[in-house]
Amino acid sequence: MYAGKQPGYMGGSIVKDHHEEHVEEQRQELNELMAIRRTKLQSLYDAGVNPYGEKFERTHYAQEIIDNFESLEGQKTVIAGRLMSFRTHGKASFSDLMDASGRIQLYLRVDVLGEEAYGFANQLDIGDIVGVSGTIFRTKRGQISVEVESLKLLSKSLRPLPDKWHGLKDVDLRYRQRYVDLIVNPDVREVFRKRSQIIQCLRDFLNTRGFIEVETPMLHPIAGGANARPFVTHHNALDMDLYMRIAPELYLKRLLVGGLDKVYEVGKNFRNEGISTKHNPEYTSCEIYEAYADAEDMMKLTEDIFAYIAEQVVGSTKIVFQGREIDLTPPWPRKPMLEAIREYAGVDLTGLNDEQARKLAREKGLSVPNNASYGNIVEEFFDEYVEPHLIQPIFITDHPVEVSPLAKRKKDNPNLTDRFEPFIVTWEVANGFTELNDPIDQEGRFRKQMEQREQGDEEAHMMDEDFIRALEYGMPPAGGLGIGIDRMVMLLTDSPSIRDVLLFPHMRPR
RNA sequence: GAGCCAUUAGCUCAGUCGGUAGAGCACCGGACUUUUAAUCCGGGUGUCCCGCGUUCGAGUCGCGGAUGGCUCACCA
Numbered sequence: 001m002y003a004g005k006q007p008g009y010m011g012g013s014i015v016k017d018h019h020e021e022h023v024e025e026q027r028q029e030l031n032e033l034m035a036i037r038r039t040k041l042q043s044l045y046d047a048g049v050n051p052y053g054e055k056f057e058r059t060h061y062a063q064e065i066i067d068n069f070e071s072l073e074g075q076k077t078v079i080a081g082r083l084m085s086f087r088t089h090g091k092a093s094f095s096d097l098m099d100a101s102g103r104i105q106l107y108l109r110v111d112v113l114g115e116e117a118y119g120f121a122n123q124l125d126i127g128d129i130v131g132v133s134g135t136i137f138r139t140k141r142g143q144i145s146v147e148v149e150s151l152k153l154l155s156k157s158l159r160p161l162p163d164k165w166h167g168l169k170d171v172d173l174r175y176r177q178r179y180v181d182l183i184v185n186p187d188v189r190e191v192f193r194k195r196s197q198i199i200q201c202l203r204d205f206l207n208t209r210g211f212i213e214v215e216t217p218m219l220h221p222i223a224g225g226a227n228a229r230p231f232v233t234h235h236n237a238l239d240m241d242l243y244m245r246i247a248p249e250l251y252l253k254r255l256l257v258g259g260l261d262k263v264y265e266v267g268k269n270f271r272n273e274g275i276s277t278k279h280n281p282e283y284t285s286c287e288i289y290e291a292y293a294d295a296e297d298m299m300k301l302t303e304d305i306f307a308y309i310a311e312q313v314v315g316s317t318k319i320v321f322q323g324r325e326i327d328l329t330p331p332w333p334r335k336p337m338l339e340a341i342r343e344y345a346g347v348d349l350t351g352l353n354d355e356q357a358r359k360l361a362r363e364k365g366l367s368v369p370n371n372a373s374y375g376n377i378v379e380e381f382f383d384e385y386v387e388p389h390l391i392q393p394i395f396i397t398d399h400p401v402e403v404s405p406l407a408k409r410k411k412d413n414p415n416l417t418d419r420f421e422p423f424i425v426t427w428e429v430a431n432g433f434t435e436l437n438d439p440i441d442q443e444g445r446f447r448k449q450m451e452q453r454e455q456g457d458e459e460a461h462m463m464d465e466d467f468i469r470a471l472e473y474g475m476p477p478a479g480g481l482g483i484g485i486d487r488m489v490m491l492l493t494d495s496p497s498i499r500d501v502l503l504f505p506h507m508r509p510r
Numbered sequence: 511g512a513g514c515c516a517u518u519a520g521c522u523c524a525g526u527c528g529g530u531a532g533a534g535c536a537c538c539g540g541a542c543u544u545u546u547a548a549u550c551c552g553g554g555u556g557u558c559c560c561g562c563g564u565u566c567g568a569g570u571c572g573c574g575g576a577u578g579g580c581u582c583a584c585c586a
Contacts, residue, residue, distance in 0.1 A: 092543035163521035273585045
């Protein structure tokens with residue numbers, strides 16, 4: 001009954017045969033460096049070593065050992081990570097092991113490990129993942145190290161890593177093979193650790209102030225809440241097209257109607273538009289709504305959020321972006337949009353009608369479509385003359401009603417809204433306003449948007465009848481705020497391109 | 511979408527006037543028991559992005575294309 005080979009042995013044999021075939025099959029297509037590693041892989045199997053090990057219990061991270069060396073010197077440790085370099089000296093060798101925390105040097109001696117284990121260690125490659133146990137000490141030259149007493153291969157690496165000194169510079173490859181980028185460029189890990197920290201701080205800040213985090217749909221029957229072209233997708237079972245969300249706004253405001261009066265959502269929006277150093281087709285926003293508040297409250301909230309997070313993550317409200325000091329300390333100045341245009345463009349657009357505004361714009365050499373509204377012209381002047389000057393944090397307020405279809409009109413001027421956008425290093429980093437809670441006005445605004453849509457403006461809002469119905473039940477007066485998380489991360493990590501703060505930025509497929 | 515630039519070894523890059531394809535790192539072999547971009551000796555591993563053309567001869571010149579970067583346009 002139990003005659004013949006044991007099941008375990010059989011299993012091993014099958015695995016081995018499978019690997020031999022596989023290795024042989026692929027060898028022809030590989031360059032020499034990879035072929036050598038596959039040969040080594042095969043000899044590991046031949047020697048009965050599993051090159052893809054199992055669970056490994058560690059006692060320390062590399063950085064922990066370095067930070068606490070005084071108290072750890074002479075003690076045993078078990079660590080694991082990727083081998084990043086080798087310096088062999090005959091019967092002794094040095095190697096650098098990198099784990100999530102950092103790097104530490106390994107010291108291997110034949111008289112500690114024994115001939116066999118030492119020989120095995122010298123067959124390892126840069127890039128292999130190992131677990132080691134040993135004793136913490138300091139070399140003659142003062143380098144904190146682990147004298148290795150035993151070593152286990154946990155994962156064989158079959159591809160050579162980029163140059164140890166120059167690393168991986170090809171931007172395209174860095175984004176496409178972010179895993180390699182993360183291995184060889186420690187700064188990149190740091191950026192993403194900070195990104196995580198920033199979002200964590202944001203949640204802490206809001207939760208502490210009594211906001212609750214919610215999740216609303218990403219698949220929308222109507223794409224609303226922003227001026228943007230949506231992605232269209234299809235639900236098979238329902239046989240209907242759906243839009244990937246361009247903003248969570250209209251759902252979050254339904255929650256205000258429902259009585260959840262302080263809500264926020266952190267998540268992705270999808271916009272079917274251009275790609276640039278500041279735009280990715282999917283990006284992360286945090287939208288925040290507070291009932292019984294207004295734009296002024298949301299401006300204070302914005303400043304406080306930026307200041308709090310900068311303090312936590314960078315250690316100061318004065319940060320450096322691309323060599324320039326940016327002072328995020330509240331309060332930030334406020335400036336109405338028309339006043340900013342008067343200041344930087346020398347043009348007063350106050351009280352003009354559409355036609356007068358178009359005429360003035362053309363005189364100034366701006367390209368203006370014939371159906372451009374007063375609001376469009378104001379925005380055009382702003383983008384052209386004002387935006388490039390807004391380096392230090394500032395709130396631009398009081399946007400024209402035509403370009404702010406979800407914001408409440410100003411009490412003293414129905415052509416303007418109680419809206420604000422903070423600008424830092426010329427970027428719009430957020431957008432907020434006193435929310436329009438008048439269903440009749442909202443319906444009128446949607447109709448205006450639909451007219452623009454009919455005139456070919458693909459980014460104009462769609463009519464959302466259910467949202468109107470929700471407002472008809474009564475939405476409390478409220479302030480709303482949307483923060484572009486990616487831009488915030490760029491700012492706080494000194495990253496000039498949005499691709500530097502996205503782990504896997506959108507790339508054309510190869 | 512337009513302009514400019516780039517594409518050469520696994521990685522980072524040189525390559526002159528059109529004349530047999532180069533360096534460092536990595537890798538392979540050897541020496542070396544406290545090195546650290548270890549060192550020393552030996553070894554060059556290549557679809558020069560692709561195609562067409564000019565030429566006796568193209569990594570190099572011309573045309574077309576691909577991919578990427580930057581700027582502009584678009585886009586909050």
